[in-house]
Amino acid sequence: MVYAFARSVAAGTGKGYWLDELLTQLVTSQQSISKIMSALRAPIDGQPPLFYMIEDLASRLVANQDIALRLPAALGLVCTILCVYIFLRRQSGRLIALLSTAFLMTTAAWLYAEEARPYSMVVGCISLALVCYQRAPSPKWMVLLGASLALAQSLHYLAVLSFVPFGLAELEESLRTKKVRWGVWSALAVGVLPLLLFWNLLALNKAYYGAYHAALGYNFARAVHAYGDLLITDGPVGMGIAVTAAVGLAIARRNPPREPDHSEPSGRENERILIAGLLGLPFIAYVFVLATHAPMASRYFLPGVLGFPLSIGFTLARIPRQAVLFFAAYLLTTVGVTEMHFWRYIAAGRTDLANQGAATAKFIASAGHPQLPIVVPSGDILWVVRYAFPDSPGRFVYLTKDQDGPNDTTDKSLTNAQRYAPIHVRRASDFIAANPNFLIYDGAGSPAQWLILQVLAEGYSVELLAADVNRAVYLVQKPQPAN
Numbered sequence: 001m002v003y004a005f006a007r008s009v010a011a012g013t014g015k016g017y018w019l020d021e022l023l024t025q026l027v028t029s030q031q032s033i034s035k036i037m038s039a040l041r042a043p044i045d046g047q048p049p050l051f052y053m054i055e056d057l058a059s060r061l062v063a064n065q066d067i068a069l070r071l072p073a074a075l076g077l078v079c080t081i082l083c084v085y086i087f088l089r090r091q092s093g094r095l096i097a098l099l100s101t102a103f104l105m106t107t108a109a110w111l112y113a114e115e116a117r118p119y120s121m122v123v124g125c126i127s128l129a130l131v132c133y134q135r136a137p138s139p140k141w142m143v144l145l146g147a148s149l150a151l152a153q154s155l156h157y158l159a160v161l162s163f164v165p166f167g168l169a170e171l172e173e174s175l176r177t178k179k180v181r182w183g184v185w186s187a188l189a190v191g192v193l194p195l196l197l198f199w200n201l202l203a204l205n206k207a208y209y210g211a212y213h214a215a216l217g218y219n220f221a222r223a224v225h226a227y228g229d230l231l232i233t234d235g236p237v238g239m240g241i242a243v244t245a246a247v248g249l250a251i252a253r254r255n256p257p258r259e260p261d262h263s264e265p266s267g268r269e270n271e272r273i274l275i276a277g278l279l280g281l282p283f284i285a286y287v288f289v290l291a292t293h294a295p296m297a298s299r300y301f302l303p304g305v306l307g308f309p310l311s312i313g314f315t316l317a318r319i320p321r322q323a324v325l326f327f328a329a330y331l332l333t334t335v336g337v338t339e340m341h342f343w344r345y346i347a348a349g350r351t352d353l354a355n356q357g358a359a360t361a362k363f364i365a366s367a368g369h370p371q372l373p374i375v376v377p378s379g380d381i382l383w384v385v386r387y388a389f390p391d392s393p394g395r396f397v398y399l400t401k402d403q404d405g406p407n408d409t410t411d412k413s414l415t416n417a418q419r420y421a422p423i424h425v426r427r428a429s430d431f432i433a434a435n436p437n438f439l440i441y442d443g444a445g446s447p448a449q450w451l452i453l454q455v456l457a458e459g460y461s462v463e464l465l466a467a468d469v470n471r472a473v474y475l476v477q478k479p480q481p482a483n
Helices: 002-013 019-028 033-041 048-061 069-093 094-106 108-112 119-134 137-154 159-179 182-197 198-212 220-230 234-253 269-279 279-292 298-316 321-365 380-388 411-417 428-433 449-459
Strands: 395-402 424-427 437-442 462-467 472-477
Touching: 002 048, 002 069, 002 321, 002 462, 019 321, 019 380, 019 411, 019 462, 033 048, 033 198, 048 069, 069 108, 069 119, 069 298, 094 298, 094 321, 108 119, 108 298, 108 321, 119 137, 119 182, 119 269, 137 159, 137 182, 137 380, 137 472, 159 182, 159 269, 159 279, 159 462, 182 234, 198 411, 220 279, 220 298, 234 269, 234 298, 269 298, 269 428, 279 298, 298 321, 321 380, 321 395, 380 411, 395 411, 395 428, 411 424, 424 428, 428 449, 449 462, 449 472
Parallel strands: 395 424
Antiparallel strands: 437 472, 462 472
């Protein structure tokens, strides 16, 4: 737990914010509940209000904001590690619990603990819910179960997907025992209440972004590849590991654990169903998308990573010890090499972050024409303003394509963000007509290609002023009329 927290904080010092984190920072910087709510109604970003309030509190604790806004995510990972270990210790013994929990170090849970987004905190809440559910139907634990689920739902709207495995597990319990544990069902119902509380905000967000989110597409093939996202590997490899974990879970169910904690009951069938449900979250999300046409990305069901250490722990406790040694050798090698690589390059990454903003400012300045507006036709515009030009941000413009309004989520986020950030957002044809001369800063991936083609089609000249491997600055000029 100590190592995970220190590692996450260190990782946060070695990289700048990406677009979604910059949106977190933009909303959090409003520094009052009323102003945060106003920004969410704009809407700039699409998380529930409690997330930004937690981030606002964190921002007041540490001066370095690149670290401060990532602290809650790091604490989410710490909570996850503790709760997964406690859950597995009860059914598989201490050694297997420790070994299986360490598998989290090879999953996306390790990565999202470095980001100023709610996903790591949601995983921590669901992990706590696992421990509470394992102790059902104790009233005090059911109160805590409801609270942990409600907190998860208050951090991300689609946390409700992670409630489905709990419902399946409890349904199995009810059918098998012919009894209804009302405390568990009440806790699940309490977990959904924040969704109803923030329904107007969610509806507003869906109305503004929904059609463009849906265009992203989350189909059956994407659900398969989501396992690669959760395990930081290729889709087929991730799917193979998931199937192997599920098969192990099914085969090992007939065998008692070698070293359970005999002070508590272990190996209950509903816990196995719960673990299987977490493994199946990518497909639960797929069914949800089919039914609601909601936006979906693998990070929205990040608690699915919990299915892997839990199924591994369940299986390892019920198979020959020799197989445990093979798994331990694989895990220690993988984690050891990965972590050595991380610590070897983290110092360089921290130095790069310190220099990258200044280098970007110097690169753009090398093109000259300091009086001209600079078009950054990608979400990088917020990064450039924050890290490269914090003292002269008024020059920067983001252009949307010539359609009926913004055409994707970045366009729509930045269109509203200009009310809170020192940037300008304009329709491409309107800006070009009003500015006969301007610069284009084109970062990696050539996002400016469409804009260059448009100005060329309208008869403007485009001159390359500066370039390196990853970026370029162009001068766009309107041709002078002939004498």
